[in-house]
Amino acid sequence: MTSLDTSHNSSFSRELPGLQLAIDSTSLGEFKLCPRRYYYSIILGYQPRAESVHLKFGILLHQAREHYEHQRFAGASHEDALDYVLDEALRATWNQELGRPWISDHKVKHRQSLIQTIVWYLDSKAKNDPLRTIALANGKPAVELSFRFDSGWRAESTGEPFLFCGHLDRIAEFNGEFYIPDIKTTSHQLDPSWFASFTPGNQFSMYSLAGRVAFGLQIKSIIVDGVQVASGFSRFARAPVERREETINEWYSETGEWLHQMDGCATSGKWPMNDKSCDAFGGCPFRPVCSRVPSARGRWLETDYAKRIWDPLQVRGDI
Numbered sequence: 499m500t501s502l503d504t505s506h507n508s509s510f511s512r513e514l515p516g517l518q519l520a521i522d523s524t525s526l527g528e529f530k531l532c533p534r535r536y537y538y539s540i541i542l543g544y545q546p547r548a549e550s551v552h553l554k555f556g557i558l559l560h561q562a563r564e565h566y567e568h569q570r571f572a573g574a575s576h577e578d579a580l581d582y583v584l585d586e587a588l589r590a591t592w593n594q595e596l597g598r599p600w601i602s603d604h605k606v607k608h609r610q611s612l613i614q615t616i617v618w619y620l621d622s623k624a625k626n627d628p629l630r631t632i633a634l635a636n637g638k639p640a641v642e643l644s645f646r647f648d649s650g651w652r653a654e655s656t657g658e659p660f661l662f663c664g665h666l667d668r669i670a671e672f673n674g675e676f677y678i679p680d681i682k683t684t685s686h687q688l689d690p691s692w693f694a695s696f697t698p699g700n701q702f703s704m705y706s707l708a709g710r711v712a713f714g715l716q717i718k719s720i721i722v723d724g725v726q727v728a729s730g731f732s733r734f735a736r737a738p739v740e741r742r743e744e745t746i747n748e749w750y751s752e753t754g755e756w757l758h759q760m761d762g763c764a765t766s767g768k769w770p771m772n773d774k775s776c777d778a779f780g781g782c783p784f785r786p787v788c789s790r791v792p793s794a795r796g797r798w799l800e801t802d803y804a805k806r807i808w809d810p811l812q813v814r815g816d817i
Contacts, residue, residue, distance in 0.1 A: 504541065508811045509663075513656045516541055517764035520646065522664040522810035523701040526753065529760055530700065531778060536760075537769035538784050544803040546783050551604040555612055556683050558587055559725065560667065562616045563681060564641045566624055567631050567668060571639040576625045580617065587616055606685065606729050615725060615732040622734055623723055629670035629679055641668040644813045645712035651754050655765045660757050663810045666705060675718040677738075678705050681725060688724040688735035696722060696739045703749040706741035717741075 504510035509520035518525055518540065529536040538544050562583040569579035591600040591609045602608035631639045646663035653660065667680050680702075686692050696702055702720045709717035719738040726733040741749075763769050776782050787798045 502541065507543075507807050507809050509809045510541075511653070511656055511658055511764075513658065514653075514764055516767065517653060517655065517658075517761060519653065519658055520661045520663045520809075520811045521649070521757070522662075523704045524664075525808070525810065526704075526756060527700045530756060532772035532775045532782065533759075533763055533769040534771040534788065535775070535782055535784055537763075538787070538799065540808050541769075542799070543805045543807055544784075544799050545806055547802065547804045551602050551607050552683070554600075555607045555727070556681075558590055558612055559615060559619070559683060560681055561590075562587055562620065563624065563667070566620055567639045567641045571631070571633075576620075580620055583620070584613065584616060587613060606727055611727060611732070615727060618732050619723075619725060619734060623736065627670075629672050629677055629721060631668050632671050632676070639668070640670075642666075643669065643713075645708045646811065647708070647712045649753075649757075651757050653761045654758070655761050661811075662704060662708065662711075664704060664708065665810075666708065669709065669713065669715065670721070676709065676715045677718055677721045678709055679721040679723060680705075681723045683725045683727055685727065688726050688733060690737075692724065693722060693735075693737040693739065696720075697741075698745070698749070699739075700749075702739055703741055703746060706746055707750065 502515035504515045505512060509518055509525075511517040511519050516537075525536070525540050528540055565583050565586060566579045569582050570576070574582065591612065592598075593600060600609050631641060634640050643666045644663070645666065646661050649660045649662045651660045652658065666678055668678070670677050670679055682696075684692065705720060706717050709715050719740045722737055722739050724735045724737070726735075771788055773788075776785050776788070782788075786802070787795050790798055
């Protein structure tokens with residue numbers, strides 16, 4: 499493995515490079531899948547050079563809901579808020595350098611389907627949503643919330659505390675109880691088995707704990723707005739994804755074991771490959787690298803991948 503300098507990333511230890519102290523669900527999930535994948539994507543910061551159409555589509559849909567909530571909180575009508583976010587989406591999918599709209603090579607997820615999905619989703623799920631976004635102490639809507647809190651776990655190598663951190667889409671209230679709504683896009687049918695795929699699940703367990711610890715709210719459940727994007731149409735369905743007290747406690751306890759393993763890898767400088775995860779979730783983006791002999795992997799990473807900093811302590815929205 500290469501020598502590390504992660505001092506440019508605030509989520510890492512200054513005492514032990516390679517030891518991530520600020521843990522979000524993405525980082526933890528990458529490590530659970532494969533320590534080698536985690537090393538490449540989170541510690542070294544490599545990602546495929548080609549833009550992910552799924553990521554772009556999802557981010558723009560999330561932004562539309564976030565900015566829609568801000569507009570409604572400011573007193574805008576549904577129609578005016580919809581016009582506002584559509585103008586943003588059109589601008590975001592316009593390539594100013596080339597003077598043309600975003601051209602997607604995906605047969606389903608492209609500019610037209612994004613705009614249609616935003617309109618259909620906001621008309622059907624946001625206009626008369628019974629889940630009312632709560633107001634923060636500063637009077638702003640509780641959308642795109644960054645959180646961080648002491649996990650209660652410590653790194654054995656340095657004694658430093660691990661933080662749990664991340665970002666919530668929003669916090670909403672219905673009949674005096676609190677919920678964390680989240681949007682998920684998919685090509686699959688929005689049947690009970692699809693919603694069941696989020697349990698057990700790393701992300702929503704951390705979100706449920708964050709609602710309680712970081713925001714002082716007893717979260718009734720996560721509410722998933724499923725968005726099925728298909729050729730010529732989008733479908734929507736909503737269902738709760740619960741995390742009972744015992745489940746959260748089990749997740750918390752077992753996360754301590756995973757953090758212990760992360761600490762051990764950082765201390766030894768060894769990030770073993772889990773070759774049983776190479777086909778997971780459509781295939782690991784680093785499979786072409788791991789297929790090479792160890793001495794050639796560094797060159798392949800530098801040539802075929804771009805670098806970015808994954809720092810979950812970077813704040814979004816209002817806290």
